[in-house]
Amino acid sequence: MKIDAAQRLVARSVKAGHGALSEYDSKRLLAAYGVPVTRERLVHSAKDARAAADRLGYPVVLKGCAHDLLHKTEAGLVMVGLGSGKEVADGFRTLKARAGADFSGGFLVQEMVKGDRELMIGMTRDEQFGPSVMFGLGGIFTEVLEDVVFRLAPLKLSDAREMMTEIRAAKILGSVRGMARVDRALLAHAIVAVGRAAAENPDIAEIDINPLIVAGSRPIAVDGLVILKPAGSN
Numbered sequence: 001m002k003i004d005a006a007q008r009l010v011a012r013s014v015k016a017g018h019g020a021l022s023e024y025d026s027k028r029l030l031a032a033y034g035v036p037v038t039r040e041r042l043v044h045s046a047k048d049a050r051a052a053a054d055r056l057g058y059p060v061v062l063k064g065c066a067h068d069l070l071h072k073t074e075a076g077l078v079m080v081g082l083g084s085g086k087e088v089a090d091g092f093r094t095l096k097a098r099a100g101a102d103f104s105g106g107f108l109v110q111e112m113v114k115g116d117r118e119l120m121i122g123m124t125r126d127e128q129f130g131p132s133v134m135f136g137l138g139g140i141f142t143e144v145l146e147d148v149v150f151r152l153a154p155l156k157l158s159d160a161r162e163m164m165t166e167i168r169a170a171k172i173l174g175s176v177r178g179m180a181r182v183d184r185a186l187l188a189h190a191i192v193a194v195g196r197a198a199a200e201n202p203d204i205a206e207i208d209i210n211p212l213i214v215a216g217s218r219p220i221a222v223d224g225l226v227i228l229k230p231a232g233s234n
Contacts, residue, residue: 066105
């Protein structure tokens with residue numbers, strides 16, 4: 001997806017009264033701006049889910065996906081570590097049953113990214129100051145340690161690099177316990193990209209990329225959510 005297409009997606013979703021983009025569309029938008037995201041396919045049948053997993057390679061993650069499905073795990077609509085076509089097809093049928101007859105979304109078949117470090121990038125829009133980009137530790141540590149820093153958007157690469165040094169756990173980005181040094185250039189571009197997406201799309205109220213898993217040295221967004229402002233709001 002190109003940036004202009006991403007902007008049209010936001011406009012259409014706001015007009016339709018959607019409060020958020022689906023995970024699939026959220027990550028398409030983020031990828032358009034330069035955030036590295038997981039390889040994944042949106043499917044609507046067990047047959048297509050199995051074919052998608054065959055193309056992506058095992059193991060895979062299977063998730064419910066809809067613009068009004070903001071808490072997939074709590075709803076029991078996430079399965080991880082599916083290691084065969086049969087497991088994917090069976091998993092699809094299980095999740096579809098859990099989602100219920102009224103579920104109008106699809107299902108994401110996603111590559112399973114492994115890494116020992118989880119980061120996060122986010123954005124909140126303040127009525128007075130505008131969009132503010134957040135960076136810090138992700139996963140379960142987001143709320144436990146609250147190790148995050150903020151900058152007003154838009155950002156420069158130098159701002160992003162400074163943010164990396166300002167979290168208390170900055171050493172986690174280096175070569176620790178045999179892990180490769182995080183690709184800081186790629187990470188800086190991802191942070192700047194979130195700021196740019198916010199600055200160029202005033203109808204986006206929030207962005208949440210959590211976790212951003214470091215696979216080897218490469219940060220990859222395995223989950224992403226774009227919250228939209230209500231239609232007609234300033």
